[in-house]
Amino acid sequence: MSERKPRADAVRNREAVLAAADRLFARSDSPEHVTMADIAAEAGVGKGTLFRGFGDRTRLIQALFETRLEPIRRAVTEGPYPLGPGTPPEERAPALLDALLCFKLDHRHLSLALEETGTGSPYGAGHYDWWHTTLRGVLEELPGFGGSGFAAHALLAAVRADLIDHLVDSRGTSRERLRAELAAFTAKVLS
Amino acid sequence: MSERKPRADAVRNREAVLAAADRLFARSDSPEHVTMADIAAEAGVGKGTLFRGFGDRTRLIQALFETRLEPIRRAVTEGPYPLGPGTPPEERAPALLDALLCFKLDHRHLSLALEETGTGSPYGAGHYDWWHTTLRGVLEELPGFGGSGFAAHALLAAVRADLIDHLVDSRGTSRERLRAELAAFTAKVLS
DNA sequence: GCATAAGCGGACCGTCGGTCCGTATTGTTG
DNA sequence: CAACAATACGGACCGACGGTCCGCTTATGC
Incomplete structure (x- = not known):
């Protein structure tokens, strides 16, 4: 039942990823050309972080x-x-x-x-x-x-x-x- | 201007591919799980034939x-x-x-x-x-x-x-x- | 400080659409 | 029917992408 407080860097990275994805989607003409690797690079994190934080591409977009x-x-x-x-x-x-x-x-x-x-x-x-x-x-x-x-x-x-x-x-x-x-x-x- | 008559086997294969695709789409629950390789196999032709005859996946589906x-x-x-x-x-x-x-x-x-x-x-x-x-x-x-x-x-x-x-x-x-x-x-x- | 759990990152994997080219088939011409 | 050119075949191959894995780093509680 106890809610574990997430680590500070995790929270920071989550925000960075959402912001990066927003920027990339706004910029590109075709959303399917925005890859997970692109988002990770733009946010300055590794791909693993994306998937750890959001599960998969669908849920990342839904979260955003x-x-x-x-x-x-x-x-x-x-x-x-x-x-x-x-x-x-x-x-x-x-x-x-x-x-x-x-x-x-x-x-x-x-x-x-x-x-x-x-x-x-x-x-x-x-x-x-x-x-x-x-x-x-x-x-x-x-x-x-x-x-x-x-x-x-x-x-x-x-x-x-x-x-x-x-x-x-x-x-x-x-x-x-x-x-x-x-x-x-x-x-x-x-x- | 002259329209070249297509070869007989090409016509036959085209039909086979359309029929195969129809069957596979009808069968599967999720259309994205029907791959080009699947269709080729079901039609009994090589993948190259699919792409020669239809250009790409989108156009194959459109043709069907x-x-x-x-x-x-x-x-x-x-x-x-x-x-x-x-x-x-x-x-x-x-x-x-x-x-x-x-x-x-x-x-x-x-x-x-x-x-x-x-x-x-x-x-x-x-x-x-x-x-x-x-x-x-x-x-x-x-x-x-x-x-x-x-x-x-x-x-x-x-x-x-x-x-x-x-x-x-x-x-x-x-x-x-x-x-x-x-x-x-x-x-x-x-x- | 120190131990430990949480988080990190990027090499790695499987899959899929699409390409390429050596080989096989078709159909045409004399 | 022979021989040749045009057309088509097929599957090995490629690049891209989503997603995984695991050894390393770092925040946090004592």
């Missing part, structure tokens, strides 16, 4: 993603108006999706890396279940709204990292344009 | 997918009522999505393989553009329906192979249940 997502998660569970629990569902659902879209725009390559790592799907990656449960909960508060489980999946699929990346990268869609289109689509679904 | 999808593509472009061009848009859009869903259910592992190969996304894989263009065209025929470009992307995202796989595999959702939920969601969007 989780860290960066934390603020939004808190804003949703205990924050104020647009995202927080006090908001009426017909406003909160679009706000959730918009926040998620913006996050994926701000961390495009990281999100892309997360979604194409492991089995290649975001499902079962911890944070996905949380988003799905949360969004479905909001949709269920809407009177007469059926099939909220699938609808939540479908709405989340509309902001998947590779779709966003495709629209931004090869279609050159602007941030604001995307947000507007997502809002319009969400409105259709909620109507 | 394309082949299997052909019938549906024809049904959409020149077939009768539910899918064909004569259908009114408010019926055709759901029919398209239902057909795509059924196809992905019938070829789950192959679809999964396709979507997680290459950059890890289905976008830019030829057939995606075709589906998107087609669906958007149908949506645009609906009076007063705006943002059809994004809506088409979002609707297609709702039937992505890994989502379907997730719902069927770990949620145990039945085929008919899924079809009904997709239909309900589509109806919401079209309303």
